[in-house]
Amino acid sequence: MERSYNFSVGAKRLANVQPSAIRKVLEKAVKLQGEGHHVIFFSIGEPDFNTPEAIKSATIQAIKDNFTHYTSNRGHAGLRKSLQNYIYGETGVSYDPETEIILTSGGAEGLNNVMLSFVDEGDDVIVLTPFFVNYKMLVNMCGANFIDVPLDDKEGFKLNIATLEKAITPKAKMLIINNPNNPSGVVFSKAELNAVCEMAKKYNFLVLSDEMYSRLTYGAAKFYSMAAFPNMKERTIIVSGFSKTFAMTGWRVGYLAAAKPLADVLIRTHQYSTTSGTTFIHVGLTKSMDSEETKVDVEHMVNTFGKRRALMLQKLSEIPGISYSNPAGAFYLLMNVAASGLSGEAFSERLLAEKHVATVPAKAFGDNFADYIRISYATSESDIEEGVRRIKELVKELKDGKN
Structure with a gap:
């Protein structure tokens, strides 16, 4: 029997899985840098x-x-024992290190494992947007339906509970929330999170709580874990890791925390994707993550991000006609560039090509945010000042009609 396949198409599950917009910008920026340009990486x-x-x-x-x-x-x-204490300090929830904590290859594998373990083809997955780009691609990979619940950008990216409830369908299997939020930097209030929890219990769906930036909050903002609310541990899966707080992006160490019945499902996916983590890294972290030296380094990083946030907001406030989110956590913000006459995608492309400042078009984080770009301030104060100066320059040129 002769059969023909176009192997370059790949599996059907990949039909709606697109390359990461973040990585596409990074590749262009690195190419420009390699050509000798001074590129500012806000991406x-x-x-x-x-x-x-x-x-x-x-x-x-x-x-x-x-x-x-x-x-x-x-x-x-x-x-896992060290993480039991660490997670309890962050969330107030105790997880058994023997049965309720799983080490993963970064937060990305954790997200992948949760989706593949619980989401079936045809299920509805509710996502509070703007969202981290991996979420939609994983929903698509599972053959599920991506239910977009946009935050209200006119009200500081607040969650409208009535809008959320309207989006809940009989097929809703899971809700994904990222707190603090990438890309807006918003930290959800206790009241907002409690309302989400009440919806989860009322309509019986799981919550994937991406808490990667839980340590990175500023000013009066306070982080609350979804698992900490009454009767939520049994329906919440926490995804987090060491990449952001401990500056360990290349080490690829993340973790899942979930009640035992959920963790027992997750381990079946994990053991066939990674088998186990890198033992010497796990041992090294066991001996050092709680050391006084590490705590001092982490505190210094968090405080520095707070100073960079303040500087970024100060400099952006000097650009006429643009608006932006007021980040209380993580190290991102969204800037609305509609007044420039360009979409976020067009503005980001011009900014990189002409001013050598790399940002990410926010349409990648939700269709409702096509007028925005994402800016990361996880860079030096000198780069923040120079990068915003270049943004201001482009905004002025567009306003003056220098196309």
């Missing part, structure tokens, strides 16, 4: 700090001590 969500010395030293020692073999599917027992 990538990566701390420009080095990993704390205590973590590096402990990990090197773990290699020397020959922790180079398989560990448990769930991750090294010592790190």
